[in-house]
Amino acid sequence: MEPPAPPPFLEETYPVLRRIARGLVAREPVSGTLSGTALLNESLLRLLGYEGGFSNPQHLMGVVVNNMRRILIDRGRRRGAIKRTPTDRLLSVVLPDDPGMLAVRQAYEKLCQFDPAAGQIVRLHIFEGHTLRETAELSGMTVSAVRTSLKFSETWLRDRITG
Numbered sequence: 001m002e003p004p005a006p007p008p009f010l011e012e013t014y015p016v017l018r019r020i021a022r023g024l025v026a027r028e029p030v031s032g033t034l035s036g037t038a039l040l041n042e043s044l045l046r047l048l049g050y051e052g053g054f055s056n057p058q059h060l061m062g063v064v065v066n067n068m069r070r071i072l073i074d075r076g077r078r079r080g081a082i083k084r085t086p087t088d089r090l091l092s093v094v095l096p097d098d099p100g101m102l103a104v105r106q107a108y109e110k111l112c113q114f115d116p117a118a119g120q121i122v123r124l125h126i127f128e129g130h131t132l133r134e135t136a137e138l139s140g141m142t143v144s145a146v147r148t149s150l151k152f153s154e155t156w157l158r159d160r161i162t163g
Helices: 010-026 036-049 057-079 086-091 099-114 116-127 132-139 143-162
Strands: none
Touching: 010 057, 010 132, 036 057, 057 132, 086 099, 099 116, 099 143, 116 132, 116 143, 132 143
């Protein structure tokens, strides 16, 4: 049986993905024996059964980084401590059935409909916890453009949430 072919765009994105993986592992409270390279390789192994194709390098990077985050969350759960981002801590102040949480969710969904690129930036940076540089790499934008998009999104969301 022939081994599966690597995903397209892997060769050109591997160095960036390794840097992101090292950063994710460094932010873990207790990394144990997991290295950035091991995290990335485990994430790539999860792609073996992936049916969808990759339209561009950013698509591949997004899927791989989401896999890495899931791996770290699973490790945290096994240790008995769920990894939480600063945004999670802020949003956890609002109870899930609180109207405030519903307003945040509805405003975010409207932002995604109004400006999908801005919605992607908010998801990557705020909800997934990527740095500005990582968000720029994953979205194919410059760091400056990501900052501008975040400022716009913050204002847009605040206006929708506060009425």
